[in-house]
Amino acid sequence: MIEGIYQFLDSIFGPFILNYHPIWVITVAGAIIGGFYTLIYYFFTDIEKHKKLQELAKEVQKEMREAQKSGDEKKIRKAQQKQLELMRMQSELMKQQMVPMFLTMPLFMIFFGWLRRWYVEVAIAKAPFDFFVFDLFHRWQHSALPPSELGYVGWYFLTSYAVGMILRKLLDMG
Template sequence: MIEGIYQFLDNLFGGYIAQHPLLAITIAGFIIGGSYTLIYYFFTDIEKTRKMQKMAKELQMELKEAQEKGDEKKLRKVQQKQMELMKMQSEIMQQQMVPMLLTMPIFWIFFGWLRRWYVEVAIVKAPFNFFLFDWFHSMYHSALGPDELGYLGWYILSSYIIGMVLRKFLDMG
């Protein structure tokens, strides 16, 4: 079954796979990053998340103030509010499980497909040696140099960028 999906992706991307790996990986990153952001947008309560974040900031300020003053009564009130906040956080975490479960198969399919084509291929060559590339490549015994970024790094960058743009556009914070 998975080989059929890989064959479909090969046909969909056509000659771009071999001739233009940068473009193929960028498009794959945009598809995955965009789909995750849109699924997250439709399956989570954004207003509830904002409310929880605002409440957490306020509680942190109240806690700091109560600790500075040594007010035990206010400390207990803040701790009770923290318990309510923890309840809200657990509800939001449950909501966020749905988008994660929906996007994991998409991610693993694209990731496996990209790996099949670009295991030791330098997708982007930086004009300088970047210590993080070197550290990452040495960790995984990669043949890529310290100035080269493979498919995984470029995929992460492209999916992150489209996710940020969509979050801003959809006013997700």
């Protein structure tokens, strides 16, 4: 079944992969998928609730610091109770955030399996020096690329992260 999906992806994106440099292919793929993930997250989670929880967390941390500085046991217990309430609210929000993850995880796995067929040992970007993060990616992927070159996984993550950050800023997702 997975081979049929890969053949379908080859029929759609094969000409693009064959006619363009890998850096453009991975950049476009990272932008599309990063944008898609961000939009799914945007539509399936309560952004306002998330923002309120972030503000509440800052307030609770500030209260706890002040209570600990003052040494007042009553204030410390009150702050701890607020922390417990905050943790319960955050766990509810995490359950809500699981839906987008379950929707996108199969797409992610299929897409990366398909890209691996094309770009498994291809250097997408080359740095003028050895970079330890690139080396970490290579060890993780068991790649033979040197520490000065970044493969498709690393370049995808950089692209997807950049596009996601820009979209989150544009959609005021915090």
